Amino acid sequence: MSAIVLNGVRKSFGANEVLRGIDLTIEPGEVVCVIGPSGSGKSTLLRCVNLLETPTAGTVHVGGVDVTDPDCDIDAVRRRIGMVFQQFNLFGHLSVRDNLTIAQRRVLGRSKASAVEVARANLARVGLSEKAGAYPAQLSGGQQQRVAIARALSMDPELMLFDEPTSALDPELVGEVLAVMRGLADEGMTMLVVTHEMAFAREVSSRVVFLDGGVVAEQGPPAQIFGAPKEARTAAFLKRVLEPTHVDL
Amino acid sequence: MKLKRRQRQRLGRVAGYVAFAAIILVAAFAADWGQLHDAFFRWDIATSMFPDAVTVALRNTVIYTLLAFVFGLVLGLILALMRRSSVAPYRWFARAYIELFRGLPALLVLFMVGYGIPIAFPNREIPGGVYGSVTIGLGVTAAAYMAETIRAGIQAVPKGQWEAARSLGMSHTRAMVSIVLPQAFRIVIPPLTNEIILLTKDTSLAYVLGVTAGTIELTKFAGDALNTKVNPTPLVVAGLLYLAITLPLSQLVRWFERRAERAA
Numbered sequence: 290m291s292a293i294v295l296n297g298v299r300k301s302f303g304a305n306e307v308l309r310g311i312d313l314t315i316e317p318g319e320v321v322c323v324i325g326p327s328g329s330g331k332s333t334l335l336r337c338v339n340l341l342e343t344p345t346a347g348t349v350h351v352g353g354v355d356v357t358d359p360d361c362d363i364d365a366v367r368r369r370i371g372m373v374f375q376q377f378n379l380f381g382h383l384s385v386r387d388n389l390t391i392a393q394r395r396v397l398g399r400s401k402a403s404a405v406e407v408a409r410a411n412l413a414r415v416g417l418s419e420k421a422g423a424y425p426a427q428l429s430g431g432q433q434q435r436v437a438i439a440r441a442l443s444m445d446p447e448l449m450l451f452d453e454p455t456s457a458l459d460p461e462l463v464g465e466v467l468a469v470m471r472g473l474a475d476e477g478m479t480m481l482v483v484t485h486e487m488a489f490a491r492e493v494s495s496r497v498v499f500l501d502g503g504v505v506a507e508q509g510p511p512a513q514i515f516g517a518p519k520e521a522r523t524a525a526f527l528k529r530v531l532e533p534t535h536v537d538l
Numbered sequence: 539m540k541l542k543r544r545q546r547q548r549l550g551r552v553a554g555y556v557a558f559a560a561i562i563l564v565a566a567f568a569a570d571w572g573q574l575h576d577a578f579f580r581w582d583i584a585t586s587m588f589p590d591a592v593t594v595a596l597r598n599t600v601i602y603t604l605l606a607f608v609f610g611l612v613l614g615l616i617l618a619l620m621r622r623s624s625v626a627p628y629r630w631f632a633r634a635y636i637e638l639f640r641g642l643p644a645l646l647v648l649f650m651v652g653y654g655i656p657i658a659f660p661n662r663e664i665p666g667g668v669y670g671s672v673t674i675g676l677g678v679t680a681a682a683y684m685a686e687t688i689r690a691g692i693q694a695v696p697k698g699q700w701e702a703a704r705s706l707g708m709s710h711t712r713a714m715v716s717i718v719l720p721q722a723f724r725i726v727i728p729p730l731t732n733e734i735i736l737l738t739k740d741t742s743l744a745y746v747l748g749v750t751a752g753t754i755e756l757t758k759f760a761g762d763a764l765n766t767k768v769n770p771t772p773l774v775v776a777g778l779l780y781l782a783i784t785l786p787l788s789q790l791v792r793w794f795e796r797r798a799e800r801a802a
Contacts, residue, residue, distance in 0.1 A: 339705055341701055341704070341705065364704075364707050364708070364709050365707070367704065367705055367706065367707040368706070368707030370705070371705075372701075372702075372705035374698060374701065374702065376698050378696075378698035378699060378701060378702035379702075380699065380702070380703075380717055380721075381699075381721060382720045382721050382724065391716055391717075392703075392706035392707060392708060395708065395712055395716055396706060396707040396708055396712070397707075437702075440706070441705075441706075444706060444707070
């Protein structure tokens with residue numbers, strides 16, 4: 290069964306149609322990077338998967354469950370989907386440990402001891418074991434994002450959504466977050482990643498989806514998208530982002 | 539003679555100081571200090587008010603304040619949640635309640651509770667006697683103000699906190715209780731502390747409910763003493779006791795605000 294199936298998904302904000310009919314299927318174990326110009330609907334597409342945005346038309350299936358069905362228990366589906374945000378969105382009033390345990394305890398009903406044990410394992414996984422007692426405001430952006438990933442992992446998700454996870458980070462902190470994501474991909478986690486990190490898309494993803502004007506303009510293995518794009522607009526976009534603006538001194 | 543801009547400014551400032559000092563001095567000389575002392579600062583009268591001023595009157599003032607605050611806080615929280623509800627009649631009710639009680643004088647509401655309810659429900663009594671009446675009478679008004687404060691606090695919690703909580707599978711209610719409200723309350727601690735200060739002063743209205751020797755609060759206590767001693771010194775004592783509560787509280791508000799600024 291496919292991990293995610295989007296079928297004719299459309300989304301409008303007022304008169305502005307951001308998604309204009311998206312068909313996309315993601316299989317378990319795939320690492321799919323969504324790239325494209327700003328305003329092309331990448332984040333909206335991602336947010337339609339766990340229904341943070343409700344599609345105006347079309348259907349979204351996650352693990353076989355139609356989340357666009359009004360009778361769907363969306364909370365139950367979201368438990369199985371890890372989400373990582375551009376702005377981290379750690380719970381500021383809770384310590385790192387409590388950020389990782391609160392949903393395990395309140396949503397999954399795990400005991401305190403087992404939730405803490407899972408939290409400990411996931412903090413170790415992102416290399417932040419010593420920060421369990423710290424509060425989010427005491428951490429760097431890169432550390433906060435790694436905690437956010439550990440928080441999502443603590444729910445034992447079947448798939449992970451990343452919404453521009455490194456876009457709010459200082460350049461020198463991007464690497465540590467990408468390293469954690471690369472580790473997850475190597476372990477076989479199903480991942481849908483909206484990103485501007487072309488090197489990550491090229492090296493880590495199994496498939497690259499190029500979104501332009503609210504539709505999937507082109508998709509394929511990274512070697513094809515980055516090496517020999519079929520569409521002129523894909524080539525134009527990649528040229529813009531990959532070739533640094535030349536400045537005469 | 540032409541003055542430079544700087545000199546003109548300095549001259550203006552000096553003139554301001556002189557005028558201010560002159561007004562203070564004139565007031566000080568015009569006052570009859572001996573008479574003032576006899577009226578407001580009679581030590582024997584002041585000491586005769588203790589210990590009851592503290593053990594009964596101040597104690598009751600604090601009890602009324604805390605009861606009304608807790609009652610108002612709970613009701614205010616419910617109203618704030620109703621105000622944000624997706625159920626339209628809840629929103630309308632909360633809106634109407636808040637507009638109504640923010641627009642009515644606290645004294646009128648106290649009269650309503652103290653005299654209106656017993657007439658409307660002749661066979662029922664408000665539990666707790668005067669304590670219950672004051673709690674409800676002051677609490678229903680305080681709730682209207684606190685509801686708006688709490689609502690603003692909830693709205694000040696970033697949308698990303700909701701999204702993160704919901705993405706982890708939390709229901710709307712769970713996200714509100716575990717994630718949003720704890721952060722909202724941190725935001726509204728300073729304004730809520732201000733509300734305690736206002737309530738402390740509003741307890742002086744409790745006398746209209748016919749408080750007795752056991753339920754008397756500071757203002758009525760001082761008023762009675764004023765009548766028996768025919769001297770206003772008790773009013774000064776009561777005022778100082780009010781300040782003993784309200785000044786530390788306003789210091790506390792300032793401390794909360796400074797801490798919030800540092801955290802931001």
